Amino acid sequence: MTGGRLPVAEPADVRRASVRLVRADGRAFLGVLSLNAAAAAAALAGPWLLGRIIDQVQAGAGVGAVDRAALGILLCAAVQLLLARWARYAGHRFGERTLARIREEFVDRALALPASVVERAGTGDLTARGTADVATVGTTLRDAGPELLINIVQALFLLGAVFLIDPLLGLIGVFGLTPIWFVLRWYLRRARAAYLAEGAAASEVAEILAATAAGARTVEAFGLRELRVAASRDALEESRRRRFHTLYLRSVFFPVVEVSYLLPVAGVLLIGGILHAHGTVSLGAVVAAGLYLRQFEGPLDEILVRIEQLQSSGASFARVEGLAQAPRNTREDARAPVGDRIDVTGVRYSYGRGRDVLHGVDLTVRPGERLAVVGPSGAGKTTLSRLVAGVDAPTEGTVTVGGVPVVELGPEQLRRQVVLVTQEHHVFLGSVRDNLLIAEPSAGDEEVWSALAAVGADGWVRELPQGLDTALGEGGHPTDGSQAQQLALARVVLADPHTLILDEATALLDPATARHTERALAAVLEGRTVIAIAHRLHTAHDADRVAVMADGLLTELGPHEELVAAGGAYAALWRSWHGDRSP
Numbered sequence: 001m002t003g004g005r006l007p008v009a010e011p012a013d014v015r016r017a018s019v020r021l022v023r024a025d026g027r028a029f030l031g032v033l034s035l036n037a038a039a040a041a042a043a044l045a046g047p048w049l050l051g052r053i054i055d056q057v058q059a060g061a062g063v064g065a066v067d068r069a070a071l072g073i074l075l076c077a078a079v080q081l082l083l084a085r086w087a088r089y090a091g092h093r094f095g096e097r098t099l100a101r102i103r104e105e106f107v108d109r110a111l112a113l114p115a116s117v118v119e120r121a122g123t124g125d126l127t128a129r130g131t132a133d134v135a136t137v138g139t140t141l142r143d144a145g146p147e148l149l150i151n152i153v154q155a156l157f158l159l160g161a162v163f164l165i166d167p168l169l170g171l172i173g174v175f176g177l178t179p180i181w182f183v184l185r186w187y188l189r190r191a192r193a194a195y196l197a198e199g200a201a202a203s204e205v206a207e208i209l210a211a212t213a214a215g216a217r218t219v220e221a222f223g224l225r226e227l228r229v230a231a232s233r234d235a236l237e238e239s240r241r242r243r244f245h246t247l248y249l250r251s252v253f254f255p256v257v258e259v260s261y262l263l264p265v266a267g268v269l270l271i272g273g274i275l276h277a278h279g280t281v282s283l284g285a286v287v288a289a290g291l292y293l294r295q296f297e298g299p300l301d302e303i304l305v306r307i308e309q310l311q312s313s314g315a316s317f318a319r320v321e322g323l324a325q326a327p328r329n330t331r332e333d334a335r336a337p338v339g340d341r342i343d344v345t346g347v348r349y350s351y352g353r354g355r356d357v358l359h360g361v362d363l364t365v366r367p368g369e370r371l372a373v374v375g376p377s378g379a380g381k382t383t384l385s386r387l388v389a390g391v392d393a394p395t396e397g398t399v400t401v402g403g404v405p406v407v408e409l410g411p412e413q414l415r416r417q418v419v420l421v422t423q424e425h426h427v428f429l430g431s432v433r434d435n436l437l438i439a440e441p442s443a444g445d446e447e448v449w450s451a452l453a454a455v456g457a458d459g460w461v462r463e464l465p466q467g468l469d470t471a472l473g474e475g476g477h478p479t480d481g482s483q484a485q486q487l488a489l490a491r492v493v494l495a496d497p498h499t500l501i502l503d504e505a506t507a508l509l510d511p512a513t514a515r516h517t518e519r520a521l522a523a524v525l526e527g528r529t530v531i532a533i534a535h536r537l538h539t540a541h542d543a544d545r546v547a548v549m550a551d552g553l554l555t556e557l558g559p560h561e562e563l564v565a566a567g568g569a570y571a572a573l574w575r576s577w578h579g580d581r582s583p
Helices: 011-024 026-043 045-058 063-112 115-121 123-165 167-176 178-214 216-221 225-260 262-277 283-325 381-388 411-417 432-437 445-454 458-462 481-495 511-524 538-542 560-566 569-578
Strands: 342-350 356-365 370-374 396-401 418-422 499-503 529-533 545-550 553-558
Touching: 011 026, 011 063, 011 283, 026 063, 026 123, 045 063, 063 123, 063 283, 115 123, 123 167, 123 178, 123 283, 167 262, 167 283, 178 216, 178 225, 178 283, 216 225, 225 262, 225 283, 262 283, 342 381, 356 381, 356 553, 370 381, 370 538, 381 418, 381 499, 381 529, 411 418, 418 481, 432 445, 432 481, 445 458, 445 481, 545 560, 545 569, 553 560, 553 569, 560 569
Parallel strands: 370 529, 370 545, 418 499, 499 529
Antiparallel strands: 342 356, 342 396, 545 553
């Protein structure tokens, strides 16, 4: 990754990925090629038979010979039409199956990305790749790919037919295509970089819009409207410039191509006429060659249009395929954790190249322990929780669970060990049941209701029109912040990890509901490790131990009563939050 951006696949990687996708459905691809070749061969009969008619009429043949040749032209045209439609149908089916594989691979790779990678790159870039870029690749596979294949085969057959009629006429036709060759080389040298830049600019627009929409309240509260508008305008201007550059490339490429179409036909008719005058070539051969080259314009035009489209889709595919090169912390040979103990040893961490926000933190969390992490804003509590959850890797030191570095565990293995629940929440499109079964697909209704009851959400869910089958999200039953957070906590109960990290997970709940939910979770997860990070100090009061953080350091550690009695930083926090009442 460069500057936090998601990587883009190199041309060699794109070619290997393309070959892999073709091999995955190799028989269908060969079938499409065969049908296209048969259709192209059938299309050659018309000009050849027309040339035969001209030569036979010159030789004094009767109407019967002309009728038979005309019938042959009609039959070959019908065969060519049927084969071409069959080839297009097969090509579209091949394209749809290949597109399905690309989408599935993209989703798998996106879900496997470490959260820290997505955060640094921005959700806008990932969203643009999964929507606009995948859609562009899909259009190519459905339309451009099959059409390009059909027209390449037709063009080769037509050019080969001219050489069979007369090699000299064939050379003249090829020589007339020289300007197209030069302008195509000029275009291809510039197109990939231009389209990649256009895609990156579109991702930047998506990122700015997504960030502005997500932080709309913050923008409004701090009067950042003008700054965000200016940033959006700058991004849109950059996108416009990139689009105009690719438009300039096309405006040079296509006019030269259009003019060059006339040269092969004009050359063959001119030179062919001279050769016919000297008796070297028959009139029928000249006419047939001219018709072949005139017919050649159609496939060639389609090929060049599709090649231009392939530059855009190739850049999109490079961005989609680039996810395979995104950094991953996990190791395939990582050993399984032995036990549930979490050890934080000499941990330091900095965001990017900034200063350290954690300074040599050492902490051991025993299995089954309830640990509360408290401290003022900016103390490093959330950063520590992200390191323990495997979201980020420490700059120095280690964070291990059962003796294995957390960042080396795969997603499924990590989910069975540690789950992080933050104050951010999301309700997925689908029913209540769908939202919960994400955590444990095999859970039955009884388990689902138990999870809802554990977090105090069973009451409002039972009041829904269709209970667990009630649709949520856009177009469904609306949920407020507290309900969405309760659903997120219910998913945690179903996931059943041995360690649960609550990073202000009940921030959107009112104090009474939050306390009830945390106590319910503690009861459900009895015997499991719970690390709670919150400003509400009743969480610390209920914990086995309290870890106090300040300025990236672990300053105090011990049971609530001991820390209050010690009269240190925690005691001051407790008194300021709880008044002068005794612990």
